[in-house]
Amino acid sequence: MKKNFCFLFGLLMLMTACGDSANKVQESASNETEQEDTNQIQKMRDYKYDSDISWNGGTYHYCVERQVDDSLDFVTDDTGERYADNYIVLEVTKNGQAFFKHTFRKKQFTDFLTEDFKKHAILEGMAFDRADEQGLRFSVSISYPMSDMYIPLLITIARDGTYQIQRDPVLDNVVETIDSLEE
Numbered sequence: 185m186k187k188n189f190c191f192l193f194g195l196l197m198l199m200t201a202c203g204d205s206a207n208k209v210q211e212s213a214s215n216e217t218e219q220e221d222t223n224q225i226q227k228m229r230d231y232k233y234d235s236d237i238s239w240n241g242g243t244y245h246y247c248v249e250r251q252v253d254d255s256l257d258f259v260t261d262d263t264g265e266r267y268a269d270n271y272i273v274l275e276v277t278k279n280g281q282a283f284f285k286h287t288f289r290k291k292q293f294t295d296f297l298t299e300d301f302k303k304h305a306i307l308e309g310m311a312f313d314r315a316d317e318q319g320l321r322f323s324v325s326i327s328y329p330m331s332d333m334y335i336p337l338l339i340t341i342a343r344d345g346t347y348q349i350q351r352d353p354v355l356d357n358v359v360e361t362i363d364s365l366e367e
Contacts, residue, residue, distance in 0.1 A: 227252045227268045239315035242278045248310050249273045267329040269306045284345050
């Protein structure tokens with residue numbers, strides 16, 4: 185009887201120890217899953233839009249397509265959240281014929297970015313702005329992910345199909361005015 189009691193007591197202890205061990209393994213696996221979830225790379229949705237413009241005696245059709253580019257360096261915000269950068273393809277035809285096509289990445293805008301924006305911002309978007317005597321103008325934003333802090337830029341495509349990048353003078357003045365009010 186004493187042997188049976190010792191055997192049962194030993195078996196009970198073994199089962200309890202194994203149960204605790206199994207719970208720890210399960211808890212450890214649960215923590216690893218949570219860490220994996222918090223280490224995921226945040227990505228913006230891809231988009232594509234297009235439209236027609238009458239300019240310079242012709243009909244121009246533009247298409248702007250943004251896609252996530254996992255081959256570029258990730259950026260990290262103040263909380264440690266990581267974000268993938270994007271590239272944008274801008275294609276323009278004139279009267280159905282190829283006129284302009286270029287793939288833009290953040291590195292093409294580095295002359296206009298502060299060191300902090302180079303490290304922590306992404307190429308967020310591009311949109312048609314207007315057509316004027318200088319060319320077809322597209323607004324570009326390089327921004328901190330998930331924020332309203334950005335650097336406004338303009339790409340101007342001239343009549344000969346060449347392009348130029350510059351800071352957006354209208355929005356840049358607004359950003360500078362807001363910055364000076366905050367000081």
